[in-house]
Amino acid sequence: MSGAPEHDAVEATKEDSILTEAARTTRSSSGSDATEGDDARANGDANLNTNKCTIRFGGLIAVNELNMNVREGEIYGLIGPNGAGKTTIFNLLTGVYKPTSGAIYFQGKRIDGLRPYEIASRGISRTFQNIRLFPSMSVLENVMTACHIHAKQSLFDAVVRTPRFGRDEAEHRDYCLELLGIFDLARYKDEGGTSLPYGNQRRLEIVRALATRPKLLLLDEPAAGMNPSEAMDLMALIRKIRDRFGLTILLVEHNMKVVMGVCERIQVVDYGKSIALGLPEQIKNDPKVIEAYLGD
């Protein structure tokens, strides 16, 4: 394609307009936070790490002394057979569950035990394995709801419709439309979120997660239910959003093509324990991983 370099140039200018200050500052500030007191245990260049994180449900140990170390700006894959505890790990990271023992650090600060909305406001956003859009809201409203953390309007502003309310709403609306535009969803802005085709609903969920302006994006089986060509699109999309928004991405996925194609490092869990960690090539040939997936 002869036009490719031009295309990139256009993309770059667009990127500048959409990159928020939050996303820009992420890369520069994360290292400095990591040296404070109790938080010193957190790895310096790590965006997210867990230290012997464990959760028990009665007698079942769903996640067992898991150590994770996700570096700033990488695409990190978390894989494992069904029931290995991947989604439980996501729920631990996002505050849905509190670990029974161990610690979770994000950008050098401890986040285990915080409520999910507090974790979201620190810059971790997620999508869900079974899509959880807000059914009665339009596409645009779904995304604007996620701007809540950055809303400057108070209840009083809303009730008496102050100029600040108008500015705040317009700002979020523009930002969300720009985001939707990047994902080719802007034309559906007034349609019901759940009336979109499946693939678009998945993308809309990613847009909604991005609207919280996260530093770390957790994708829970983003390729679930997608056909091979949709999955290919998704891989390109994941790379693109990482580059454009300066994100770190952690994804759980069953589709090996996607995992091997997009992840820079992969960690394999089985029965809640980490059994392998490395580059896609190493993981592919690791006998322990093959055993976990194929059995003895």
Added chain:
Amino acid sequence: MPTFVKRLLFAVLVIVVLLGLNAMLSTQGLFGFGLDDYYARLLTFIGINIILAVSLNLINGFTGQFSIGHAGFMAIGAYVSAYLTVYHAPNWEPALAGVVGADAAHVLIFVVAILAGGLATALAGLVVGIPSLRLRGDYLAIVTLGFAEIIRIVILNIDKVGGATGLTVPGYTNFVWVGIFAVITIVVVHNIVRSDTGRALVSIREDELAAEAMGINTTRYKVLSFVISSAFAGIAGVLFAHYNKFLSTADFTFLRSFEIIIMIVLGGMGSITGAILGAAVITILPEALRQLPTIALFGQEFNFADLRLVIYAALLIVIMLTRPQGVLGTREFGMSWLRRAQKRPAGDEAVGASPGVPIAERDATKNDPVKEVENK
């Protein structure tokens, strides 16, 4: 400032319409058009029920938390304000009248009573809401039902406010007061729903887990919605007390709560215009039934108005079978609804975004509006 002028005009219009209606309802009528006291009473009760239904819809319809104790909050507002106007207003009024004049003193005292009733109820809402809204599920329904009955029984045992004999209250309320507060309730709820707060509330109704993951403090917003809803119920209670001129705990039984719920279920949970419609229909229905002739059943004479609870139940069953979301569902009836039917959704072109080709497949050489915009 155009918006300021627009709002001022809106307020003036509302007051003129209300005063006009009020004049029509008085004995001499407006330009010869007059309605008798019966209709004045009916319209006033519609107004009070609109305040109740629209406010209950904020917590039940928009936030999706089922409260069935609205009559209890109404009772708190009614009795707190009645205590002030019965025991304290007679002392304050002459003193105030000396400073601002008799009419203004009258208005001021009632405004204070309304604010006191609203604030006391908001406080009660906070006390009830914080423990019960921290939990997910139907705890709020159970707690509010119990709370409303407790409030009623407690009031029944306070002799100072009449206890079982009831309390005679000065008649401060007229149609204009009710109209103004009905409009305030509608405007406030409308403005809350169409804001960041409103989106947070609706997201809690739709998917609490996803709402929390998007950074919304769900407990805080549930309590906020519940407190605002309670405060307006209290104000409705104040207006009711000073219109009825007599307070008795029999007016605040759980049947009253259910009546308000029926209004919003009928009109549409999550629709302000639906709640208004429901309030009007449920207020008029018993009166309309009263016009019908009595029927003989099982050797007994029955008036249809006596059978209204049976009719409510039948109505609810019919609605649940045919239109479970209520007449309007979550939609609003209004100009924008009519306009939306004609307008096509604005496409990507409107926002300068790219057409519907997945990003990975997009060919930079053709059909890229981003580039086209850049080139212009």
